[in-house]
Amino acid sequence: MEAASWTRQLRDGAWGRALQHPGPLWSRLLGKILMAIRDAGFEVSAMQMFNMDRANVEEFYEVYKGVVSEYNEMVTEMYSGPCVALEVLQTNPAKTFRELCGPMDPEIARHLRPCTLRAVFGKSKIQNAVHCTDLPEDGLLEVQYFFKILDN
Incomplete structure (x- = not known):
């Protein structure tokens, strides 16, 4: 695991985490995605780039194995290039980060929630720009996975 640290402000009280897929980095959308997150009332309190291996x-x-039909494609996409892990803190209690991300499929997101991150920046169900914590209680676990386990 190779990691390039940009910030190290891990807060154990973080409520969620987002993972920028490799595609936005290649297409130079990371800055726009980060600005959209900030403009929606969220704070990125930690950010780190990783080159993940398949394992x-x-x-x-x-948790998605055997549940999501695109599992193998999701895995392949995620280790195809660098990804960015974000610790996201909610500063706007009226909106959850999951709502900002929108439906997993960008096509559906464009119809149902056209202003969401996946509607604006996603290309397909596999290249949907961001991964967001499914359950609020998993937010801290996912933050710890990236910023404490993989970073060591």
Whole structure:
């Protein structure tokens, strides 16, 4: 696991985490995505770039194995290039980060929630720009996975 640290402000009280897929980095959308997150009332309190190997991605996505039909494609996409892990703190209690991300499929997001991150920046169900914590209680676990486990 190779990691380039940009910030190290891990807060154990963080409520959520987002993972920028490799695609936005290649297409130079990371800055726009970060600005959209900030403009929606969220704070990025930690950010780190990772080059994940297949074993790390499979471990992280283990809960989706056998559940999501695109599991293998999701794994392949995630280790195809650098990704950015974000610790996101909610400063706008009226909106959850999951709502900002929108539906997993960008096509559906464009119809149902056209202003969400996946509607604006996603290309497909696999290249949907961001991964967001499914359950609020998993937020801290995912933050710890990236900023404490993989970073060591």
